[in-house]
Amino acid sequence: MISGQDLREMFAAATSWLEKSASEIDALNVFPVPDGDTGTNMLLTMRSMVEESYRAPDRSAAAVADAMAKGALMGARGNSGVIFSQIIRGLAKGLDGKDSFTAAELAVALRESVEMAYRGISNPVEGTILTVIKEAAAAAEKQVAENEVDPVAVMKKVVAAAGEAVARTPHLLAVLREAGVVDAGGQGLYTILEGALRYLTGEAEQLQFRKPQIIVSDLPATARLPQMIGAEEIPYGYCTEFLLKGEKLNTEKMRKRLEKRGESLIVVGDDAAVRIHIHTMDPGHVIQYATRLGTVHQTSIRNMDEQHHDWLEMQKEKTPIADTAIVAVVSGEGLTDVFNSLGVAAVVAGGQTMNPSTKELLQAVESVRSEKMIILPNNKNVVATASHVQSLTQKQIKVVPTATVPQGVAALLAFDYEADLSTNVELMQKAMEAVRTVEVTRAVRNTRIGDIKIKKKQPIGLLNGELVAAGVDSFDVIKKVLEGMDLQKAEVVTIYFGHDTVQAEAEQVSAGIRELYPHLQIEVVQGGQPHYNYIISIE
Amino acid sequence: MTVKIVTDSLSDITGDMAEELGVSVVPVYVRFGEQIFRDRVEMTTEDFYQRLVNSPVLPTTTQPTPADFLDVYQKLAKETDEILVVNLSSKLSGTFESATQAKRMFEGKTRIEVIDSRAVIMGLGLIVIQAAQAAKAGAGFGELIDLVHSAMPRAHSIMSFDTLKYLAKGGRIGKAQGLLGSLLSVKPILRLRDGEVHPVTRVRSRAAGMDYLYNFVAGFEKIEGLAVEHATTPEDAGQLINRLADIYPKERIYQSTVSPVIGTYVGPHVLSVSVLEAEK
Numbered sequence: 001m002i003s004g005q006d007l008r009e010m011f012a013a014a015t016s017w018l019e020k021s022a023s024e025i026d027a028l029n030v031f032p033v034p035d036g037d038t039g040t041n042m043l044l045t046m047r048s049m050v051e052e053s054y055r056a057p058d059r060s061a062a063a064v065a066d067a068m069a070k071g072a073l074m075g076a077r078g079n080s081g082v083i084f085s086q087i088i089r090g091l092a093k094g095l096d097g098k099d100s101f102t103a104a105e106l107a108v109a110l111r112e113s114v115e116m117a118y119r120g121i122s123n124p125v126e127g128t129i130l131t132v133i134k135e136a137a138a139a140a141e142k143q144v145a146e147n148e149v150d151p152v153a154v155m156k157k158v159v160a161a162a163g164e165a166v167a168r169t170p171h172l173l174a175v176l177r178e179a180g181v182v183d184a185g186g187q188g189l190y191t192i193l194e195g196a197l198r199y200l201t202g203e204a205e206q207l208q209f210r211k212p213q214i215i216v217s218d219l220p221a222t223a224r225l226p227q228m229i230g231a232e233e234i235p236y237g238y239c240t241e242f243l244l245k246g247e248k249l250n251t252e253k254m255r256k257r258l259e260k261r262g263e264s265l266i267v268v269g270d271d272a273a274v275r276i277h278i279h280t281m282d283p284g285h286v287i288q289y290a291t292r293l294g295t296v297h298q299t300s301i302r303n304m305d306e307q308h309h310d311w312l313e314m315q316k317e318k319t320p321i322a323d324t325a326i327v328a329v330v331s332g333e334g335l336t337d338v339f340n341s342l343g344v345a346a347v348v349a350g351g352q353t354m355n356p357s358t359k360e361l362l363q364a365v366e367s368v369r370s371e372k373m374i375i376l377p378n379n380k381n382v383v384a385t386a387s388h389v390q391s392l393t394q395k396q397i398k399v400v401p402t403a404t405v406p407q408g409v410a411a412l413l414a415f416d417y418e419a420d421l422s423t424n425v426e427l428m429q430k431a432m433e434a435v436r437t438v439e440v441t442r443a444v445r446n447t448r449i450g451d452i453k454i455k456k457k458q459p460i461g462l463l464n465g466e467l468v469a470a471g472v473d474s475f476d477v478i479k480k481v482l483e484g485m486d487l488q489k490a491e492v493v494t495i496y497f498g499h500d501t502v503q504a505e506a507e508q509v510s511a512g513i514r515e516l517y518p519h520l521q522i523e524v525v526q527g528g529q530p531h532y533n534y535i536i537s538i539e
Numbered sequence: 540m541t542v543k544i545v546t547d548s549l550s551d552i553t554g555d556m557a558e559e560l561g562v563s564v565v566p567v568y569v570r571f572g573e574q575i576f577r578d579r580v581e582m583t584t585e586d587f588y589q590r591l592v593n594s595p596v597l598p599t600t601t602q603p604t605p606a607d608f609l610d611v612y613q614k615l616a617k618e619t620d621e622i623l624v625v626n627l628s629s630k631l632s633g634t635f636e637s638a639t640q641a642k643r644m645f646e647g648k649t650r651i652e653v654i655d656s657r658a659v660i661m662g663l664g665l666i667v668i669q670a671a672q673a674a675k676a677g678a679g680f681g682e683l684i685d686l687v688h689s690a691m692p693r694a695h696s697i698m699s700f701d702t703l704k705y706l707a708k709g710g711r712i713g714k715a716q717g718l719l720g721s722l723l724s725v726k727p728i729l730r731l732r733d734g735e736v737h738p739v740t741r742v743r744s745r746a747a748g749m750d751y752l753y754n755f756v757a758g759f760e761k762i763e764g765l766a767v768e769h770a771t772t773p774e775d776a777g778q779l780i781n782r783l784a785d786i787y788p789k790e791r792i793y794q795s796t797v798s799p800v801i802g803t804y805v806g807p808h809v810l811s812v813s814v815l816e817a818e819k
Contacts, residue, residue, distance in 0.1 A: 341722040342741070413725060417738045491744040494723065521744065523724055539743050 002151050002200070003100040004064035008053045010196040011068065015046040017195025018188065021212040025191070028184040028214070037307070038184035041078030045085060046192065048075020060099045065092035065109075073268065073275055074243060077300070080185030082241075082266045082277045083117050083129050087189070089268070090116030103151040107144040110137035110158070120268040122259055127172030129185035135165035136193065155197045162190040166215045182215050190215065236304035237262065240283040244274045246294020254293070261286055279304065324421050325370035328408055329356055329378050329386070332529030335405060335496060342412050345370065351379050351405075352531050358388045365393055372396045372421045374428065378408035380465065396421065400428045403465060404437040405496065405529070406537030436490075437464055438481050438536040440474050459533070474501075474533050475509050482513070487538070493520050494537040496527030501534065509534065542621040542674045542683055545611055547603065547634050548578035549627040550663040551768060551795045560671035563611050567634060567800045568601040575601070578800045587799035588771050588807055597708060598803045602633040608641030616649040621680040623652050625667050625687055627659040628734030631711060650680065654687050657734035661766035661795055661813035662696035668793070669764065669815065693763070693816040696731045697739065697755050699748035701808035703727055711736060711804050728752075745808075749775065752812045753782050762786070764815030766793035771807045779810065 002010075018025075018039070025039025052071020056063040069092040072085035093116065094109025095101055101109070114137045118124050139161030143154045169183040170176040176183055191212045240262075248271050255267040262280030269275050280286055283301045290296050325345035330336050331354060336347050345368040350356035365373055373395055377386040380403040390397045398421060402408040414431030416424055439462040443454045454460060454470045461469040461477040469480035493513060497506035503526065510524045527535060541561075546552060548566045557564045566577035569587065571594050576582035582590075591598065608624070615622050624642075629635040635655045642651045656663050670687050678686065700706070703718060718727045718738045725741040726748045742748050756765065765787045769776035780792050797805060 338722045342725075343718070409723070413741045413743065416740045418730070491746060525722065539747075 001100045001102055002061065002106070004056070004059045004061040006100075006200070007061050007064050007095075008050070008056075008068075010199045011046065011053070011192075012050050013199035014192045014195030015043070015050050017198065017212055018043050018046060018191050021191055021214060024214050025184050025188050028181045028187060037078060038080045039188055041081040042084055042185070042188040042192070045072055045076045045078075045081035048072065049085075049088060051075075061095045061101050062092075062098050065095045068092065073273060074298075076268075076275050076277075077241065078239075079264055079266065079277060080129055080188055082268060082275055083120065083185065084189065084192075085275065086116045086120040086268050087113040087133055090114065101151070103140075103149050103154045104144045106151050106154055107137070107140035110140045113137060120266050122255055122265050122267075125173065127169040127176060127186075128183050129189050131169065131172065132162050132165040132183075132186040132189050136162040136189075152197075152200045155193075155200055159190070159193045159197045162186075162193050163215060166190045187215060237279055237281040238283045239277075239279055239302045239304050239307075240286055240300070241275070241277045242287065242290065242299040243297040244269075244276060244290050244294050245272065245297060246274075247272065249274050249293060257289065258286060323370070324372045324374060324415075324424055325368045326374045326376060326412060326415065327361070327364045327368065328376040328412065329361070329382050330405070330408070332496075332499060332527050334526040334528035338409065338496075338525060338527070339412065342409070343415075344376075344412065345373075350382060351529065352381075354530075355379070355382050355385060358385050358392070361386060361389045362392050365389055365395060365397065370395075373398070374415075374421070374425065375399045376402045376408045376411055378402050378405050398422075398425045400425055400432060402432050404439070405527070405535050406435050406437045406494070406539075407432040409494070409537060410435040410539065434539065436485065436538040438462070438478065438534070438538065439465075439532050440477050440534040440536075441532050443470070474505070475512050478509060478513070478534065478536065479516070482516070485538070487517055487520070490517075490538050491521060492537075492539045493517075493522045494539075495522065495524045496529065496535040496537075497524065498527055498529045498531070498533045498535070500530075506534070540619050540621070541677065542623055542680050543615045543619045544667060544671045544674055544683075545608075545615070545622060545624040545638075546663065546667045547626050547638075548580075548798050549632070549634070549659050549800060550625075550667050551660045551766075551798055551801070552664050552667060553795055554579065556668075556793075556795075560668060561675060562667060562671045563615065565603045565607050565611055565634075565638075567603055567632070567798075569598050569799045569803055570601060571598045572596045576799070578798050582799050584770065584796040584799060584802060587802050591802065591807070597705070598799075600632075600800045600803050603637050605637045605640035605644060608638045609644050612641060612645050612649070612651060613647075616645075616647050620648065621650045621652075623654070623670065623674075623680070623683050623687070625654050625656050625663065625670065627663055628657045628731070629655045630657070630734040631659055631736075652680070652684055654684070655734070656687070656691055656694075658691065658694045658696065659731060660696050660698075660797060660801060660811060661768055661793060662694040662731060662815075664793070664795065665764040665766055665813055665815040666690045666694050689818070690815060693818065694813065695816065696811060696813040697752060698729050698805065698809055698811035699742070699745075699752055700727045700729065700805060702806050705806040706736070706804045745775065745810075748810065749779055749782075752779060752810060756783055756812055756814055757786055759814055759816050760819075761817035762814055763817040764793070764813075765791070766795060766813045768795045768797050768809075768811045768813070770797050770802055770805060770809045772810065775810050779812070783812075 022039035022043045029038040049068045049072040053064050053068045056067035069089040072088040076082045076085040090113030091109045094112035114134050124130050136158045139157045140154050143157050166182050166186045169186050251267045262278045264279045266277040327346045328339045328344045329348050329350045330339050331351035346364040348356045348360050348364045375386040377383045383401045386399045400411050402411050411428035411432040414427045443458045443460050446456050447454045449467050452470050458470050459474050459477045461481040463481050469477050471477035506524050510522050545563045548564055566580045569576050624638045626635040626638050638653045727741050728739040730737050730739045767776050767780050
């Protein structure tokens with residue numbers, strides 16, 4: 001059983017725990033607006049909550065939770081702070097009438113938290129604090145369903161589930177993925193739950209010597225494409241927050257009324273006090289509307305463009321400037337992801353029959369914060385264009401003349417973080433030469449190679465860019481190309497299947513090759529490239 | 540009286556080696572849920588990987604307590620007036636802090652010096668081995684301290700990984716974060732530099748990883764010490780040692796396994812070499 005006293009102390013401990021990493025959580029913030037104050041906002045919300053909890057009329061869990069909910073609402077700041085106050089309000093609702101609570105009651109209360117958190121927001125987004133509380137509550141329910149009666153054991157699973165949910169946030173939200181961070185609000189909630197757990201396990205004393213861990217994104221930061229950089233110029237407007245006190249306040253009506261006034265709207269509270277948070281271009285209108293309904297308190301209006309500017313400056317200092325950056329020319333969503341995941345600084349769309357212009361390449365080069373760059377053209381028709389860029393920029397540019405996608409991947413992988421530009425060019429060139437490329441496409445016209453007659457649209461196979469085989473289907477072609485090669489020393493085969501090819505067929509091709517050459521390690525990757533049904537790398 | 544050398548279990552100096560060298564090894568802790576084990580003492584590398592694969596919870600690690608070090612200091616104080624403690628990089632673990640705190644707690648006349656080696660695994664191991672051999676040969680306290688400081692910048696460790704999953708979960712990924720999340724299966728190669736983990740490059744196959752490690756060693760002009768370690772792949776380690784024999788006498792290449800604590804971060808299938816470069 002957890003008593004009201006425990007509940008209060010748990011969150012008091014959680015507050016000091018959160019305090020230690022508030023600034024690091026600030027630095028994570030990119031959603032909904034990259035302004036960098038999530039950690040601080042949650043901390044201030046917690047402080048107000050804990051302070052109020054000491055004013056509870058008695059020590060029952062219900063009274064303490066009620067006071068906490070009130071304190072959280074009164075002191076809520078920022079998006080995450082307001083959502084957190086809803087979580088506490090749900091908790092209070094779930095603990096209503098309880099002197100202390102069991103594991104099962106904890107699970108019920110957490111479910112109320114989820115409901116309340118989602119309800120306060122007009123447009124809930126996954127990959128945020130919402131997902132984290134949802135997964136945490138689900139973990140509690142699962143434990144209870146498995147007959148766990150110890151609330152501490154349940155909390156342990158809750159914290160573990162919250163941590164996993166935080167780690168997954170970049171998978172759910174593209175802005176996080178691009179920035180290579182986890183959601184700040186989610187991280188904040190995880191830290192709070194972890195702090196609470198440490199109180200329950202009797203480790204509160206030790207907290208002063210330790211520091212919460214910021215969960216790292218398991219996805220790499222992928223650079224924004226040059227054309228997306230302009231998006232920064234869209235103004236964010238004003239982050240407007242205040243507390244409205246009055247009688248018979250109707251949150252539903254207010255939410256409807258304000259919905260069209262801006263983004264990230266949150267309206268939460270009860271009929272006597274409502275907290276409103278909105279990102280709007282016209283804060284005056286919002287406040288004016290509110291003053292008609294009651295009295296307005298704790299008003300805060302901040303210019304987010306300014307905040308965002310400061311945040312960008314802070315990020316600039318934080319992002320390590322790689323000494324040498326790489327720009328690659330790639331087409332196909334899957335292949336773009338592959339190159340991004342291997343750490344290119346920018347991808348320029350292009351390839352067979354859609355060669356990028358010098359200008360596009362130059363833009364990409366200029367958009368990357370690095371003075372030394374390597375371009376991977378990945379197509380023999382792009383090599384010349386890429387070489388042009390050298391004379392058009394102040395930056396030091398080298399072109400590693402990769403003619404195929406596999407050559408580009410091999411070159412990229414060989415990049416040595418400790419080597420200088422010219423050594424890297426050497427290493428990459430060597431790696432590029434060591435890989436063999438098989439491409440399968442369809443003949444664009446009737447033709448003939450040696451004795452083989454090829455009909456228009458027939459599957460044909462190229463080895464390192466040379467037409468060497470034709471067949472009845474893709475696998476037939478691949479088989480013929482491989483037969484002509486020495487594969488004794490080959491180790492790894494990577495099959496990138498194209499936009500017009502289905503995964504199941506690619507898997508069959510893979511199984512077919514494995515059967516013929518059991519010593520090879522084969523990997524199938526969705527490349528999504530146009531024109532080529534298959535691009536196969538042999539290393 | 541000879542100076543006594545103390546290190547921690549992340550030096551990958553195994554029990555046999557420690558006994559032969561007269562080195563005291565303080566174990567770091569590895570924890571699976573509620574169960575806590577002393578590195579190499581209560582859990583061997585083999586047991587560890589068995590558990591890693593089968594356990595529902597991922598292990599975590601905990602530095603030795605100051606009391607663990609104090610215990611060792613007090614025992615050694617009966618045999619010597621001078622104790623030299625060489626710990627793994629303080630950027631990776633609080634072990635150095637514990638050893639330092641224990642020094643403050645220690646009451647007695649014995650002189651104790653604690654050094655943050657900025658190295659780990661056999662990179663640290665090779666420094667400790669050199670110090671222990673010198674101590675046995677009668678080197679004085681000051682001389683040994685100088686020797687360790689001189690060896691530190693010459694100790695290099697490089698590892699070929701199968702996955703960075705464990706390193707990332709354990710929060711020790713350092714500057715290698717950029718190597719995470721690759722959509723192709725690649726084997727990252729990382730290096731320890733200035734006490735932290737740094738990315739070097741990536742390869743596609745285990746054989747290519749081994750080539751990279753071999754070439755890394757071949758790149759040094761003169762070598763004073765060499766060690767090869769593995770976690771679960773003794774054949775790979777053996778093969779690499781055989782190849783390295785054309786660079787450095789085979790019988791002088793130390794072979795070790797990464798300890799369970801290191802295993803927590805590197806996962807299975809790791810292969811590493813540590814080099815103690817000769818003074819130029």
